[in-house]
Amino acid sequence: MTQAAFFSLVAGALSGIAIYGLITQRHLLRRILAVNVLGNSVFLLLVALARRDPDYVDPVPHAMVLTGIVIAVSATAFALVLARRYYSETGLTHLPEDEE
Amino acid sequence: MTEWAFDALLAGGLLGLAWQIVASRVLFRSVVLFIVFGLLMAVTWARLHAPDLALAEAAIGAGITGALLLSAYRAFLSRRGTDPGPPPVFPRWAAVGVAALVGALVGGIGWVVVGLEPPEQTAGREALAHLAISGVENPVTAVLLNFRSIDTLSEVVVLFVAFLAARVVAQDLAHAGPGDWLRASRNEPVLVQPLIAFIAPMTVLAAGYLLWSGEHQPGGAFQAGAVLAALGVLLRLTGRLRPTSEPSLAERLSLVGGVVLFSAIGLAGAGVASAVLAYPEGWEYELILLVETALTIAIALPLVLLFSGSGGLRREVR
Amino acid sequence: MTLLETLTVILVSVGGLFFLTGTIGLLRFPSSFSRLHALTKADNVGLGFIACGLALQAESVWVAMKILLVWGVALIAATVSAHLIARFTLRAAGGSRRTPP
Numbered sequence: 001m002t003q004a005a006f007f008s009l010v011a012g013a014l015s016g017i018a019i020y021g022l023i024t025q026r027h028l029l030r031r032i033l034a035v036n037v038l039g040n041s042v043f044l045l046l047v048a049l050a051r052r053d054p055d056y057v058d059p060v061p062h063a064m065v066l067t068g069i070v071i072a073v074s075a076t077a078f079a080l081v082l083a084r085r086y087y088s089e090t091g092l093t094h095l096p097e098d099e100e
Numbered sequence: 101m102t103e104w105a106f107d108a109l110l111a112g113g114l115l116g117l118a119w120q121i122v123a124s125r126v127l128f129r130s131v132v133l134f135i136v137f138g139l140l141m142a143v144t145w146a147r148l149h150a151p152d153l154a155l156a157e158a159a160i161g162a163g164i165t166g167a168l169l170l171s172a173y174r175a176f177l178s179r180r181g182t183d184p185g186p187p188p189v190f191p192r193w194a195a196v197g198v199a200a201l202v203g204a205l206v207g208g209i210g211w212v213v214v215g216l217e218p219p220e221q222t223a224g225r226e227a228l229a230h231l232a233i234s235g236v237e238n239p240v241t242a243v244l245l246n247f248r249s250i251d252t253l254s255e256v257v258v259l260f261v262a263f264l265a266a267r268v269v270a271q272d273l274a275h276a277g278p279g280d281w282l283r284a285s286r287n288e289p290v291l292v293q294p295l296i297a298f299i300a301p302m303t304v305l306a307a308g309y310l311l312w313s314g315e316h317q318p319g320g321a322f323q324a325g326a327v328l329a330a331l332g333v334l335l336r337l338t339g340r341l342r343p344t345s346e347p348s349l350a351e352r353l354s355l356v357g358g359v360v361l362f363s364a365i366g367l368a369g370a371g372v373a374s375a376v377l378a379y380p381e382g383w384e385y386e387l388i389l390l391v392e393t394a395l396t397i398a399i400a401l402p403l404v405l406l407f408s409g410s411g412g413l414r415r416e417v418r
Numbered sequence: 419m420t421l422l423e424t425l426t427v428i429l430v431s432v433g434g435l436f437f438l439t440g441t442i443g444l445l446r447f448p449s450s451f452s453r454l455h456a457l458t459k460a461d462n463v464g465l466g467f468i469a470c471g472l473a474l475q476a477e478s479v480w481v482a483m484k485i486l487l488v489w490g491v492a493l494i495a496a497t498v499s500a501h502l503i504a505r506f507t508l509r510a511a512g513g514s515r516r517t518p519p
Contacts, residue, residue, distance in 0.1 A: 002214065005210070007144070008207060008213075011210055012205070012208065012210060012211075013207065014114065014118050017122055018118065018122065020122060021123065024192065025122060029130075030122070030130060033130055033131070033134050033169070037137070043153075044144065045206060045209070047150050048148060048214075050150070051148055051149065053218040053222075056228060057224075058222060059242070060223045062150050062153060062240045062243075063243035064251070066152060066156055067244070067255045069156050070160065071255060071258055072165075074258055074263075076165055076168060076169075077168050077262060077266060077407075080169070081265075081269050081409070083176075084172055084270075085271060
């Protein structure tokens, strides 16, 4: 098994764990954490695929992931602001549609 | 053999941490372990021959995101005690099923693509073959700022929009950011001032080095911007920067400067060079350096302001 | 294995041992202060051993100096964060009047 294949399997397992957390956890902060883990698993898949040809390292996925890391932190920051505002308005740490 | 042992340990660490992050009973533990997860991701990028990503992940993924999460955690904590929340409405077995499906899908895609015969012609090969005309020697920088500069331009716009949206949603200063601003006082721990006196110039130096060396080795505007943002977070937390609701003129100019300059050079490319976002021949290096410098500030400032939860920052003399 | 490589292996292994003891201390010690004691002492020395071991493998003197610089910066950061954690713990325990700095 090559390193690329190994880490794409790890990326798969990570995304599974993240989706599990996203579904079962209801605290907003935990959901944001789970989405971040999910994003990292996709990054890992892309970077692992950049290594599939042993001759060279593909710079295009690296550039995509570098862009993605900054987008992820922007989205996380905005999500945290939304969650904080929601919490201070309602006093709830989870979304209302999660009620029965 | 030892390489495999290292990769296996790394993978085990990543998976164990991810599980703790999503399943740990204590929220604070999850947040702290997410920061550790970011650091392990940085090591993973280094193992996968992506040093540019390792630098960015250590500074942004673990550093800035960690600071944002901790400050949000504190806000959730401050009103009342930790609220365990209602139990999940979704049956656990169904969650396990969906998660297994998604994991198999993602892992399966990777496994299949790795197994395919690699194509002769890929964008990456093209980029490497034309590195000489890009004006820079680091292939990742070449892709980011020359071959696919539209992505980078859009990304800075996304960061700016996230900042604007956060300003719309955020409440007054007392409820945003890492809590009330405290003037750095005489009661401050003795080691803080020497630390800042040492770290601040070192950080600016490191950011400048990263920016300049991104031309031929790992580094560039993203990493430099993240390092500068980390300095801003430190100065904000220690009371050296006071949050204000309105940005100053200089801050406004810096916030939009990256996008405006990048767009202007890109549009000028339609006339002077071959296409929009193309650089005129012979001027690639100079223009890329100029754009990267503006981008460094346009990345650092929104990140600090997002952390600070304010529209602007003022220098505060102790 | 050359002499230099042997030396690197020895230094890095010793560094790893220091990290191991520091981590055992972190996990087993009862209070914040004793944990800090274990971490700040053992880990910083361990990092120093590892940095020295790796500096021997550096391709140029500049790279070796950069590795040692990393150690220096980590030492400074560890000093300040240990001080802040200890100060916070002391204050949380009600010792604020005895701690002017």
